[in-house]
Amino acid sequence: GAVVSQHPSRVICKSGTSVKIECRSLDFQATTMFWYRQFPKQSLMLMATSNEGSKATYEQGVEKDKFLINHASLTLSTLTVTSAHPEDSSFYICSAATGEDEKLFFGSGTQLSVL
Amino acid sequence: LAKTTQPISMDSYEGQEVNITCSHNNIATNDYITWYQQFPSQGPRFIIQGYKTKVTNEVASLFIPADRKSSTLSLPRVSLSDTAVYYCLVGDTGRRALTFGSGTRLQVQP
Numbered sequence: 001g002a003v004v005s006q007h008p009s010r011v012i013c014k015s016g017t018s019v020k021i022e023c024r025s026l027d028f029q030a031t032t033m034f035w036y037r038q039f040p041k042q043s044l045m046l047m048a049t050s051n052e053g054s055k056a057t058y059e060q061g062v063e064k065d066k067f068l069i070n071h072a073s074l075t076l077s078t079l080t081v082t083s084a085h086p087e088d089s090s091f092y093i094c095s096a097a098t099g100e101d102e103k104l105f106f107g108s109g110t111q112l113s114v115l
Numbered sequence: 116l117a118k119t120t121q122p123i124s125m126d127s128y129e130g131q132e133v134n135i136t137c138s139h140n141n142i143a144t145n146d147y148i149t150w151y152q153q154f155p156s157q158g159p160r161f162i163i164q165g166y167k168t169k170v171t172n173e174v175a176s177l178f179i180p181a182d183r184k185s186s187t188l189s190l191p192r193v194s195l196s197d198t199a200v201y202y203c204l205v206g207d208t209g210r211r212a213l214t215f216g217s218g219t220r221l222q223v224q225p
């Protein structure tokens with residue numbers, strides 16, 4: 001199936017710093033990508049929808065100034081966690097749909113730990 | 116978005132067939148049914164997708180009755196490596212994000 005690449009797989013940062021997570025569609029173009037967040041033993045929660053060339057759409061309760069999303073090309077979306085705090089520690093996962101059959105594929109996830 | 120209901124957990128033994136049923140009573144006409152598998156600290160992995168009747172691939176089968184208000188994922192002859200969380204999602208994938216329910220935690224015993 002289609003491949004969605006996500007980097008880094010794990011990141012540890014100090015409180016107050018910013019962290020950027022990249023999501024790439026390797027063998028297809030994705031006009032829309034989705035960012036999810038997952039806490040231990042819980043299901044995935046949609047954070048935002050990333051649209052190429054336009055502003056992201058955030059779910060209710062997700063701070064757009066804290067979780068900056070940039071979708072500069074048809075194969076790359078980035079999520080930047082700004083001024084990270086320990087409560088932002090979580091597993092972040094991106095996803096994208098292929099053009100032809102519109103199946104949704106997911107990246108391998110990024111484990112963020114804020115000290 | 117259609118809400119899904121699945122059993123929270125299931126137990127099985129190696130070599131058995133496992134059937135996980137998902138209810139989605141308010142599925143829309145344009146919605147597909149997609150199942151994903153997730154291991155700890157990994158992103159969900161696509162298993163199978165269907166619209167109606169039966170779909171089969173190399174790893175699973177998906178049974179969808181005529182009213183499409185439920186679906187059953189069938190895993191033939193499970194192994195220990197099939198221990199994971201399985202999610203049933205309903206939506207017109209690609210156009211809108213899919214909403215994850217609680218999933219079914221499958222534990223396969225030797």
